[in-house]
């Protein structure tokens with residue numbers, strides 16, 4: 023969403039209130055540092071149609087994926103791998119599709135607790151009369167933890183194995199992500215306003231340095247530096263954030279060129295539109311993952327490609343807020359790595375990446391008048407290997423290939439909305455729903471089995487979410 027709405031944007035009064043409230047908030051609870059993932063036997067997912075998303079886009083009928091020590095050991099025919107990995111624990115994927123886990127390239131997970139709080143409103147009315155007051159009254163570390171648990175429950179059950187997040191209390195988000203077994207790229211939002219957990223820019227930078235150092239060697243949690251946007255962070259601070267990301271060698275997450283109002287504000291202040299402005303600061307490079315990028319000029323699209331900037335396309339959020347339609351076909355043609363994100367659930371209203379890729383595949387056909395753009399295979403690539411490339415993680419995740427981390431999902435194909443089917447990409451993009459995901463494996467560990475999340479107590483989380491709803495609605 024735009025204008026720092028998830029964070030409070032340019033509304034200092036909100037942060038001032040929150041900062042006071044925080045003094046009363048309970049202290050952080052520590053995550054269990056060891057997880058069940060430490061003891062992993064070999065797994066063999068066998069009998070399904072394997073959609074690899076590798077460079078050749080191989081699809082293997084009656085295929086298998088062998089997993090050893092959290093990584094993919096081999097991908098091939100069931101008969102062949104069945105012999106090679108005869109001691110492995112077998113997971114029968116017969117009649118299903120086996121594919122890489124989905125990558126949600128942009129979100130603000132705790133905002134699930136504001137799902138549906140206010141819809142179909144003018145952006146400013148929505149922000150000022152609904153979101154900001156709700157955040158000021160309710161967001162604290164405990165809120166962030168329960169929101170993250172609910173979001174991870176929804177994402178894992180829907181086949182998302184990696185998410186990219188920018189919010190506050192990001193240490194708590196990282197701990198909850200670690201605990202439930204998902205993979206995450208997480209950045210504490212840096213903004214030129216008092217934030218809920220850090221009153222000043224310097225405090226937030228100190229927090230970020232400590233946060234990155236804490237998580238930098240974790241196999242599933244990748245810390246990042248996350249300046250909010252070009253209109254909420256000064257040029258000097260944007261450069262400082264980038265220098266920190268460079269020094270610590272981590273990604274930089276930012277909202278960029280989201281709507282016309284942003285472009286007008288940045289242009290009035292700097293004489294340049296948002297992408298050119300960041301480039302003039304020398305901070306556009308391959309460690310940057312920019313969310314939205316709805317309004318780049320053609321020359322700026324070339325610049326994004328040359329600088330190897332990754333883009334997180336959020337079609338449903340852009341549509342709901344009427345931000346515009348990102349020029350995705352042009353970005354793809356220029357070679358920009360484009361992933362797909364849900365954005366926060368207050369502006370979507372779910373964390374369902376299947377809906378996003380279905381939407382992405384259709385939206386650009388409407389605006390271009392060309393039904394051949396963003397075909398089903400390209401749309402699936404955006405949620406898998408291209409999303410990984412946007413994150414500079416394509417050597418680790420995003421496709422089923424020997425040596426990569428074992429983030430694998432099994433998708434049922436026998437739903438009434440799926441029968442009959444002729445082509446796996448068509449089936450996955452245009453017919454499949456999040457509820458069709460049966461099994462989810464992250465880093466070689468089964469976290470969803472027959473649609474049930476093994477690492478979180480769904481009933482307890484839903485009960486807590488409803489309590490938050492009652493409190494937020496003033497009941």
Ligand SMILES: [Zn+2]
Nearest residue numbers: 023313365366
């Ligand atoms: Zn956002």
